[in-house]
Amino acid sequence: MGDIQALRGTRDILPDEVGYWQRVEAVARDILGKAAYREIRTPIFEQTELFERGIGEATDVVGKEMYTFTDRGDRSITLRPEMTAGLVRSLIEHKLYATGNVQRLWCVGPVFRYERPQAGRQRQFHQLDVEVLGSADARADAEVIALATDLLQTLGLKSLTLDLNSVGTPADRQDYRAALIDYFTPYSAELDDDSQNRLTRNPLRILDSKHERTKEIVQAAPSILDYLSSISQQRFEQVQQRLTDLGIAYQVNPRLVRGLDYYTHTAFEIQSADLGAQATVCGGGRYDGLVTELGGPETPAIGWGLGMERLVLLLQKLQPSGGSTVDFYVVSKGDRPEAQALVVTQTLRRLGFAVELDLSSSAFGKQLKRADRSGAAACLILGDTEAENGTVQIKWLASGDQQAIAQTDLPDLANDLRRQVTAAAAAVLA
């Protein structure tokens, strides 16, 4: 083992694993593209102040988890701990809100939080982010949630749960907060230490404590749903109705609270039971106040973030194998054959085949063995005899059938070969 290793909480995504990532990205690109969402890419670091103002200085993410440093020009810089703030900054800076009534955006990339790593939690991890800015319509909430469930379903994931809540407007929340403090204060001594601290700082967060005694006390705590204004209530009912219209199953969880200050009204999480303590795959909500908070015009918005690592963990459990294979494996030995093999390989690649060329010059037996393990449908063999008369042996590995064909005939035979390759691939699956 070498001296230098990847930093704590960071990981290499190796070739064997990268297929899962590509698949998620391809499906996301497809689904989001069909829903008229456009990709945006924003910088990985921003002014520290953006996150302090956007996410809230009292939150753990800003308070103790940011990678913040001073650059050579004495600016305070922070590696983004989430995507939304940077995206909103970009929207405002480029006045994207002026070019249309609604902006539908998505992006994917690394985010950074200084936390203790464990399964499903890293210091550098990746999020897929989807946002709709400029609409307060309940259909926007439903659309965005539907995109998340569609994506997960298309990837083949089952037994996920969707929790839904409304955290109302800041005014609703102020009343509720006061009610919670009234309720919890008499129990103050019985609460766990963390919750005692949260009592004054952020009593909403007590609601999802995992501490046993605290959970018992929480049982009878007032529900936020009783503190929503009638407008907020109506809004929440509309969102639920739209989800029902779309056939999306959800459960209302009045104790669902989210860690970032900017959320209003709709809040939701999609969780899996297969991820241990870090169960949330996708989480998000509405943030009607964020754009003005960051200096833009009144712009209601909703979005979510999805943890790529967590999603990939689930996919790996679902389909442990997942190797890309090659159509042809080219084998050769001797100066002239090896030179011709390179040309044949190139020809086949240009015809659209995936081709691996064996570079070893080792015995044909060894090369054939590698051909077998490569998963190729057929092996192309070039020795002195073939080089002499300009042919190549094509051996179909499943059947063992072998025939010689002229190298110059390859383009004409392409369609035929393609048919046989697909047939061979289908046979493997069956």
Next chain:
RNA sequence: GCGAGCGUAGCCAAGUGGUUAAGGCAGUGGAUUGUGAUUCCGCCAUGCGUGGGUUCGAGCCCCAUCGUUCGCCCCA
């Protein structure tokens, strides 16, 4: 930031103070100097995450450190 467990080859591992560190997979060379199953034979850790310590003797015990896993916390 707190608590607990774990770290032996590319991978999975046996080994719980006594001399040359099992085994399997993968890799590689050969039996088979032009053909992939199987089989057989050879090779593949002066080294047990790293650094100290205890001991006649340490993969094994102790301390520190790094990494990782599971909780707490937090969240995607």
